[in-house]
Amino acid sequence: MQTGKFQSRYKQAQVLPLLKKDGLDRSSPENYRPISNLSTVSKILERLVLTRLRTHLLESTNVSKYQSAYRKGHSTETALLEILDGVYTAADDKQVTVLISLDLSAAFDTVDHEVLLQRLQSEFGVTDTPLSWLRFYLESRTQFVKLGQHQSPAVGLDVGVPQGSVIGPLLFAVFCSPVADVFVSHGVQFYQYADDTQLCLTIPSDNTSDSLYSLRVVLTSDNIVPKNGLQLNPDKSKALIIGTANQLRTANSVITSVCVADVELPEAYEIKVLDCLLDRRLTFDKHVMAVTRSCNFHAQTIRHIRHPLSTDLAQTLACSLILTRLDYCNSVLYGAPVSSIQKLQRVQNNAARIVLQALKRSHAKPLMRQLHWLPVQHRIDYEVSVLT
Numbered sequence: 001m002q003t004g005k006f007q008s009r010y011k012q013a014q015v016l017p018l019l020k021k022d023g024l025d026r027s028s029p030e031n032y033r034p035i036s037n038l039s040t041v042s043k044i045l046e047r048l049v050l051t052r053l054r055t056h057l058l059e060s061t062n063v064s065k066y067q068s069a070y071r072k073g074h075s076t077e078t079a080l081l082e083i084l085d086g087v088y089t090a091a092d093d094k095q096v097t098v099l100i101s102l103d104l105s106a107a108f109d110t111v112d113h114e115v116l117l118q119r120l121q122s123e124f125g126v127t128d129t130p131l132s133w134l135r136f137y138l139e140s141r142t143q144f145v146k147l148g149q150h151q152s153p154a155v156g157l158d159v160g161v162p163q164g165s166v167i168g169p170l171l172f173a174v175f176c177s178p179v180a181d182v183f184v185s186h187g188v189q190f191y192q193y194a195d196d197t198q199l200c201l202t203i204p205s206d207n208t209s210d211s212l213y214s215l216r217v218v219l220t221s222d223n224i225v226p227k228n229g230l231q232l233n234p235d236k237s238k239a240l241i242i243g244t245a246n247q248l249r250t251a252n253s254v255i256t257s258v259c260v261a262d263v264e265l266p267e268a269y270e271i272k273v274l275d276c277l278l279d280r281r282l283t284f285d286k287h288v289m290a291v292t293r294s295c296n297f298h299a300q301t302i303r304h305i306r307h308p309l310s311t312d313l314a315q316t317l318a319c320s321l322i323l324t325r326l327d328y329c330n331s332v333l334y335g336a337p338v339s340s341i342q343k344l345q346r347v348q349n350n351a352a353r354i355v356l357q358a359l360k361r362s363h364a365k366p367l368m369r370q371l372h373w374l375p376v377q378h379r380i381d382y383e384v385s386v387l388t
Helices: 040-058 076-092 113-122 128-138 168-185 209-218 245-252 285-304 311-327 338-355 364-371 376-387
Strands: 012-019 032-037 095-102 141-147 155-157 189-193 196-204 238-242 257-260 263-266 270-273 276-279
Touching: 040 128, 040 168, 076 095, 076 189, 076 196, 076 376, 095 245, 095 270, 113 128, 113 168, 168 189, 238 245, 238 270, 238 276, 276 285, 285 311, 285 338, 311 338, 311 376, 338 364, 338 376
Parallel strands: 012 141
Antiparallel strands: 012 032, 095 196, 095 238, 141 155, 189 196, 257 263, 270 276
16 A cells, blocks of 8 residues: 555456356356456455545545445435435426436446546545555456356456455446536436436426426437446336326326437336335335245245254344345335235244244234334334434
8 A cells, every 4th residue: 555556466357157047048148147256365455445545535525425325324225215205205296207227237347447547536636645556456457257167368457447346336436426417417316326327307297398308318329428438228227107196197198208328218117226116106016025025935945944943043044034125125115005014014924933933823923022023014113213
């Protein structure tokens, strides 16, 4: 750190390609997710640098206030609540919300080093030895692919922040900071968690043409995203129109599609945002179904191995595999229909019976009390209270 250099021996990454999900064509490279493994010593050094760099960067007024990742007091949950607050407010004002989930192709791999270093220096005041260290860290990196006993030749990386690195995500957030201002200047609300990007445009349900035109302008292929080296994937981007039943009926007669990077996006019925399924009416039915399905799968897994486990170990498994899923961003379910909460409660009741090896028809309340588990509705209320 004193010399402002980063040794080349730590700059090589081993890439392991993993199939994104079972059933995909193994002969197609696009069906694989590249997992980049870096030197452990490199990560230790990066963590030491991160403790010094993060405080300085996040205290700057130039850091994007719309970026929720890597910031104290911000999370995927607060990002979702920010989006939903805007949607609910718009609905109260008799407006619909066009929510667009942008897919940035290999976002971390498209960062221009010179642009990043220039922004660190001019906008965040990173100069002299720290800037020199970051330049050495980014430049002359290589990677190779290893699969089984086979290994490819090493190739150079001229762009991008190292995948799997400790400081890479923070550098990406710095790189994207100016992008938010351009979206907001066009009247489009911008939300980001790392490279997960959402745009929200609130418009009167009976007059959408002018508002959608401003969205078309800011997202054209020769605008802000390409100028920053980011590659927009319009084929995987989705648009969702959210509002009340009456507002949606009016809007559907006017809005047929939304244009992103010169590609017309058809209207979707639900969008997954930060692993939460949002539907057009914000009923969260699909989200609850997905959470229930995932929890039931893990409950059955625990049931199969429950007999040789101690009660404490079974409870630990249930908390880590089931309750964490029930708790993830559960504040978005505040005010959800009772029927949806009951579905999640049945999942928790089932988990309690499995942990305590009770009969399937056993009353759940004593079991929950024994395990010191709050019921689902109380867990939601507690989360909202903590956030408040």
